Amino acid sequence: MTTLAFQDLYPDELGHCYGCGKNNDHGLQIKSFWEGKETVAHFEPRPEHTALPGYVYGGLIASLIDCHGTGSAAAAAYKANGRDMGSEPALRFVTANLNVDFLAPTPMGETLELRGKIKEIKEKKVIVEITVFAKGKACAKGSIVCVKMPASMMPS
Numbered sequence: 091m092t093t094l095a096f097q098d099l100y101p102d103e104l105g106h107c108y109g110c111g112k113n114n115d116h117g118l119q120i121k122s123f124w125e126g127k128e129t130v131a132h133f134e135p136r137p138e139h140t141a142l143p144g145y146v147y148g149g150l151i152a153s154l155i156d157c158h159g160t161g162s163a164a165a166a167a168y169k170a171n172g173r174d175m176g177s178e179p180a181l182r183f184v185t186a187n188l189n190v191d192f193l194a195p196t197p198m199g200e201t202l203e204l205r206g207k208i209k210e211i212k213e214k215k216v217i218v219e220i221t222v223f224a225k226g227k228a229c230a231k232g233s234i235v236c237v238k239m240p241a242s243m244m245p246s
């Protein structure tokens with residue numbers, strides 16, 4: 091049995107996001123999964139994601155944290171409600187606040203691992219803490235406040 095990523099369960103009309111949209115051919119298309127109580131995603135930076143030669147661009151790292159965070163928030167909300175992800179009515183979250191600490195230079199040529207922990211969960215708000223590892227070393231840490239997507243943002 092294949093386990094679908096959180097982002098594979100987003101409806102097509104919400105699949106355009108640069109970081110996580112399954113329908114964005116130029117995007118990062120990150121894929122997040124549960125691993126026990128944590129959420130996990132892997133991403134291999136491409137040459138165009140370079141900051142200084144040999145090191146990953148911080149904006150890419152922030153984008154990965156952003157989209158792993160909003161995906162984790164949606165997954166956690168479904169779980170807290172005892173529902174299958176993707177079932178209606180939809181539980182969708184956007185970024186209200188994103189903070190990133192860059193702890194160490196992140197080397198190119200490695201698969202990055204993002205591990206998320208759900209720190210707080212309310213009906214309208216989920217806070218996720220995410221650590222980004224390269225070769226097992228923590229290179230960045232982010233905290234993201236995710237809030238239920240306003241109806242006005244839903245594509246018509």
Ligand SMILES: CCCCCCCCCCCCCC(=O)SCCNC(=O)CCNC(=O)[C@H](O)C(C)(C)COP(=O)(O)OP(=O)(O)OC[C@H]1O[C@@H](n2cnc3c(N)ncnc32)[C@H](O)[C@@H]1OP(=O)(O)O
Nearest residue numbers: 099100104107160164176182183184185186187215235237
């Ligand atoms: C199957 C699943 C489908 C999923 C599909 C998903 C598609 C995703 C697509 C990919 C997306 C990828 C990601 C992207 O790129 S998403 C794109 C970037 N994000 C945006 O454009 C969002 C723009 N902002 C807004 O629309 C509003 O400001 C939002 C909706 C965020 C808040 O609106 P509003 O202010 O009216 O909310 P509230 O008053 O009801 O407050 C609710 C709670 O939130 C707390 N709060 C609010 N703001 C902040 C803040 N800045 N820092 C800390 N906390 C904040 C607030 O204190 C309260 O907490 P509490 O008092 O309850 O404790």
